[in-house]
Amino acid sequence: MKIADYHIHAIETGTFALDGGAMFGIVPKPIWSKKIPADDENRIVMALRCMLIMSNNRNILVDTGIGNKFSEKYSKIYKIDHNKVNIESSLKKHGLTNKDITDVILTHLHFDHAGGATCFRDGDLTPSFPNATYYVQKENLDLAENPTEKDIGSYRKENFEPLKKAGKLEIIKGESEIFPNIFLFISNGHTLGLQHVKVSDGKNCVVYCADLIPTASHLPIPYIMGYDLSPLIVIEEKKKLLNNAAEEDWMLFLEHDPYVGVIKVRKSEKVFEIKEKIEL
Numbered sequence: 687m688k689i690a691d692y693h694i695h696a697i698e699t700g701t702f703a704l705d706g707g708a709m710f711g712i713v714p715k716p717i718w719s720k721k722i723p724a725d726d727e728n729r730i731v732m733a734l735r736c737m738l739i740m741s742n743n744r745n746i747l748v749d750t751g752i753g754n755k756f757s758e759k760y761s762k763i764y765k766i767d768h769n770k771v772n773i774e775s776s777l778k779k780h781g782l783t784n785k786d787i788t789d790v791i792l793t794h795l796h797f798d799h800a801g802g803a804t805c806f807r808d809g810d811l812t813p814s815f816p817n818a819t820y821y822v823q824k825e826n827l828d829l830a831e832n833p834t835e836k837d838i839g840s841y842r843k844e845n846f847e848p849l850k851k852a853g854k855l856e857i858i859k860g861e862s863e864i865f866p867n868i869f870l871f872i873s874n875g876h877t878l879g880l881q882h883v884k885v886s887d888g889k890n891c892v893v894y895c896a897d898l899i900p901t902a903s904h905l906p907i908p909y910i911m912g913y914d915l916s917p918l919i920v921i922e923e924k925k926k927l928l929n930n931a932a933e934e935d936w937m938l939f940l941e942h943d944p945y946v947g948v949i950k951v952r953k954s955e956k957v958f959e960i961k962e963k964i965e966l
């Protein structure tokens with residue numbers, strides 16, 4: 687898919703699994719398990735899908751996957767699987783290595799988005815993309831450094847402190863056009879200062895939904911996650927995004943959907959549904 691001067695690709699970085707009940711909040715299991723089946727530990731397998739935006743002089747990555755710093759115990763709990771596909775193998779398909787990434791936009795610092803931002807190299811924790819500038823919203827970094835008791839397990843310092851130490855983390859305040867035709871807008875319901883990436887040339891538009899709409903199974907408005915900090919704010923932000931997407935024919939990039947990467951939606955009555963599935 688080409689938008690403005692950018693070639694845009696979906697980059698699979700592996701899979702992991704989270705508790706299906708936590709992923710679907712108040713929705714009863716007999717309903718959600720028809721959409722994404724649970725394993726014998728009640729977990730659902732999910733994608734760790736990043737967006738790669740390539741131009742003549744930039745290779746921009748949106749989010750980084752879960753990374754490979756987890757202990758064996760937690761790798762099992764989260765069913766982390768990098769065997770079939772990982773960030774290196776996916777970048778290689780586009781002729782790139784980690785060293786070619788110029789910019790990494792982190793939507794937020796939860797471990798399944800920022801875990802791949804850092805890695806162990808020669809025993810030291812270091813940025814995984816050594817030539818990249820990383821971008822995060824100030825409000826999200828502030829929360830990650832002082833998390834609440836609810837989200838302390840999701841914000842792990844090893845995913846962002848090495849970036850700060852290396853002078854590679856650029857802190858952004860608020861919405862902006864970060865590069866020509868690449869816009870950042872904020873949502874605050876899932877967590878504070880979650881930055882969504884929107885690439886638009888006025889004709890075609892793709893929006894990286896991150897955890898505001900993690901999968902296509904979360905299109906119904908009340909299907910929101912137990913992880914969300916402010917459920918009623920998520921509902922308002924999600925409605926606004928889906929209404930815009932339906933009216934303006936935007937593509938929605940789904941980070942965690944195990945079956946489909948990018949969709950367009952339509953509104954019928956008061957319900958949003960998939961209008962088209964798109965291969966990037």
Ligand SMILES: [Zn+2]
Pocket residue numbers: 794796876877897
């Ligand atoms: Zn999150």
